[in-house]
Amino acid sequence: MTTLDPRSRAARRGLSDLSIRNLFIIPTIVFLIVFNIFPLLYSLGYSFTDFRASSNAPANFVGLDNYRTLLNDPFIWSNFAITAKYVIVSVAGQVIVGFGVALLLNRDIPFKGLITTLLLLPMMLSMAVVGLFWKLLYDPSFGIINYALGLGRFEWLSDPDMALYAVALTDIWMWSPFVMLLSLAGLSAVPKHLYEAAAIDRAGPLYTFFRITLPLVAPILMIAIIFRTMEAFKTFDLAYILTSQPTTEVISIRLYKMAFQEWQTGLSCALAYIVLIMVIAITNIYVKYLNKVKER
Amino acid sequence: MAAVQTTSERALNRIAIVGVLIATIIFLAPIYWIVSTSFKPRNLATTIPPTVLFEPEISPFVKLVLRRSQMREQPTPEEYAAAPWWERLVFDGGEKVVRDGQGNVQLSGYPSRFVNSLIVAIVSTVLAVGMGTITAYGFSRFKVKGEQDWLFFILSTRMLPPVVVAIPMFLMYRAVGLNDTHLGLIILYTAFNLSFSVWLMKGFIDEIPKEYEEAALVDGYTRMEAFFKVVLPEAATGIAATAVFCFITAWNEYAFALIMTRRTAQTAPPFIPSQVGSGLPDWTVIASGTFLFLLPVAIFTFLLRNHLLRGMSFGAIRK
Numbered sequence: 001m002t003t004l005d006p007r008s009r010a011a012r013r014g015l016s017d018l019s020i021r022n023l024f025i026i027p028t029i030v031f032l033i034v035f036n037i038f039p040l041l042y043s044l045g046y047s048f049t050d051f052r053a054s055s056n057a058p059a060n061f062v063g064l065d066n067y068r069t070l071l072n073d074p075f076i077w078s079n080f081a082i083t084a085k086y087v088i089v090s091v092a093g094q095v096i097v098g099f100g101v102a103l104l105l106n107r108d109i110p111f112k113g114l115i116t117t118l119l120l121l122p123m124m125l126s127m128a129v130v131g132l133f134w135k136l137l138y139d140p141s142f143g144i145i146n147y148a149l150g151l152g153r154f155e156w157l158s159d160p161d162m163a164l165y166a167v168a169l170t171d172i173w174m175w176s177p178f179v180m181l182l183s184l185a186g187l188s189a190v191p192k193h194l195y196e197a198a199a200i201d202r203a204g205p206l207y208t209f210f211r212i213t214l215p216l217v218a219p220i221l222m223i224a225i226i227f228r229t230m231e232a233f234k235t236f237d238l239a240y241i242l243t244s245q246p247t248t249e250v251i252s253i254r255l256y257k258m259a260f261q262e263w264q265t266g267l268s269c270a271l272a273y274i275v276l277i278m279v280i281a282i283t284n285i286y287v288k289y290l291n292k293v294k295e296r
Numbered sequence: 297m298a299a300v301q302t303t304s305e306r307a308l309n310r311i312a313i314v315g316v317l318i319a320t321i322i323f324l325a326p327i328y329w330i331v332s333t334s335f336k337p338r339n340l341a342t343t344i345p346p347t348v349l350f351e352p353e354i355s356p357f358v359k360l361v362l363r364r365s366q367m368r369e370q371p372t373p374e375e376y377a378a379a380p381w382w383e384r385l386v387f388d389g390g391e392k393v394v395r396d397g398q399g400n401v402q403l404s405g406y407p408s409r410f411v412n413s414l415i416v417a418i419v420s421t422v423l424a425v426g427m428g429t430i431t432a433y434g435f436s437r438f439k440v441k442g443e444q445d446w447l448f449f450i451l452s453t454r455m456l457p458p459v460v461v462a463i464p465m466f467l468m469y470r471a472v473g474l475n476d477t478h479l480g481l482i483i484l485y486t487a488f489n490l491s492f493s494v495w496l497m498k499g500f501i502d503e504i505p506k507e508y509e510e511a512a513l514v515d516g517y518t519r520m521e522a523f524f525k526v527v528l529p530e531a532a533t534g535i536a537a538t539a540v541f542c543f544i545t546a547w548n549e550y551a552f553a554l555i556m557t558r559r560t561a562q563t564a565p566p567f568i569p570s571q572v573g574s575g576l577p578d579w580t581v582i583a584s585g586t587f588l589f590l591l592p593v594a595i596f597t598f599l600l601r602n603h604l605l606r607g608m609s610f611g612a613i614r615k
Contacts, residue, residue: 024434042468098501121324128569142342142344
């Protein structure tokens, strides 16, 4: 028997499309459920207990006590406030620096490709290792930052008021290139004829910027902001390595200490859930904007 | 009119060139500083004003990989003369190389951490990209019920703060004995990178025309043959770019490595900072460890610069 439909012929000799699809997709889904969703359910159970992973005592069910304790703890709220401050400062800095450099790079610059690549280097590095060597750069007595800026023995990391900004500054150095990259992609998509029309109308550079460039780049800039906001919210390594000030204790560090230094496993599981709910809220904003941009 | 405009355009361009130059110098100065510190003699690492010109040394790298201890007494001139050149470099730093009972040189913790990083990053990258590619193909070419929801679920696994997942993972790993093992970290990093790999590869595979496979099917290929012989070669650059991203993420990961490993499977990111300790750290050795660790990523970035630009803006920019 012969058939001219290539698909059924191939299907009979090999696996059917349906089984190939299942073979290709299901293992990944199962893997992700086992290693992402299952642990979360596991810790949901622990979040209602007074379990401590450091002792052999069995876990006692305490109901919503952990959540009540955490939501009434002013220190936890201050950790969230620190995180929020950190996110705002570092994301704002990255947008200003990244978009600024992208605007400069969008003109006729020699060696543009090489320079763009070199500027990407900071974001390719390990945050932990970056944190470590910025400690050397920030050193009050022999750091090159104080020397280059003529600040004498300025205490970047041991001054409680300054430390969070110092961490944010390192984050800005590391991630402005990301904003720059997305901005460059957005800028290169602005149709040239709009600028030509503006030039014919004798529009000034400021008018051109605010009426043509900014509105057209805004969607992509928004994506960069959301991406960076989510990443900054998760910050752990950089702040943890650079300094150990109470004023730089972002929520991830609090969570780490609670879970792996104080061994309050049950309580930390509950805090993890509070953080999780916040991440889901931020994620929803992200998806909303992503869809909006795609509909453009 | 036209002439006036070109003059102002030229002036703006000149400002842009100067601005870009300044930005590049500021952004690269910290990296330059770490590289130069890794070639400095110890006494020049922390001078004020900073030492810019010096004779480069490799002693920091020698000290990095050898186990050393402070010298109680100076070596005799005979001992000094009989020692190999690298041991003399360590002598000059006021330290001596630690040997075991048989007189064999002991290595520091760094080489094994570096090898651990390589093992974990390479294996997890291969797994994440392999699984990610076939899953992306599945989503790209076949009808999947609730496709958008599944894709969002896959992406959502990446959005969780590592510390949140690490707490239950630590307990589970402890129960099954996966803590401080290479396999444990490999599984974690594969899970972490898989979502990214699926999304990135879907973008690349979507752009390969379906007609290519249909032509292959008409020629008598099976679906599997068409996938391996037609689609995979077309997706090669996408696979390379995805692999570099996954490698960089796994190579640089810190939080999971800090929590899940102690010794046997510890990678370099938690190890290098732990060497600072208290007292006076030898910054030249720390800088050389950092520099060696940055090298693979810097090379990848340079080799794949053109693909990186595309991969990084995935989802955000569709042509």
